[in-house]
Amino acid sequence: MKHYGITGWKNSGKTGLVERLVAEITGRGYSVSTIKHAHHAFDVDHPGRDSYRHREAGASEVILASRKRVAQMTELRGAPEPELDELLMRLRPVDLVLVEGYKRARHPKLECHRVETGKGLIAPEDDSIRGVASDTSMSLHVPVFNLDDSGGIADFILREVALD
Template identity: 65%
Template structure:
């Protein structure tokens, strides 16, 4: 399975770029899955729902299924957060997995950058960043794409992974 990352600081445009890339790449006939790292506690379930009640009662895993989709939730309790590699083994095979976050991992990445955030480029100190998608022109050692030129970013990623 091929993986490619999208990283950047908060409000840099990562999620919007991910969304556009999924649309662009699946539109070309490739299968794509996504994996997103959250730095905070999150819940995909809601109090009062049966599956929430199962988790609250102590279930390690709860699988929720319907005609449209299924979701497997695993409670870590006091266990360590799984690594990116461990999580990738839980995905069904696809042509490409786009990973949002996990900027410290060693997979290749595109950095999303918005000048208005005032943050420095991660790419200047991270050799795993192969390109930058920015809302302003930049001088960098890596290729720089317009943050909204989804086709060019997709072309770059697909070339990088051999698709």
């Protein structure tokens, strides 16, 4: 399954760009899924709910299903975090998976950059970064896009994964 990363430092605009790219690319008739990496604990469930109670009781996996959606929660319980390739295998086939985060993984990525974060660029030191989307103009060894140019960035990614 084709996948492409959107990476960058915290508050660099990754989530907003992924959101706009999903809308742009699905609007062109492609199916898209996403994977988001979090560096912190998170919970998609709420204390007191049945599924939460199942996990708290010790269930390794809980699937919550309805007419509108299915959610699967897996408790690692000390096991190592799954690698990106393993997570990709869990998804139903789609045309493209946009992967947010995973800075250090070796898949092709576009880096988001905002001057206000005060962080330097990752791209000069990482050859898996194939382009940069920024709020400032710059000259680099890879294509540079305006962070708000969702259409141009979508064109670039679709060419990169041979879906254009």
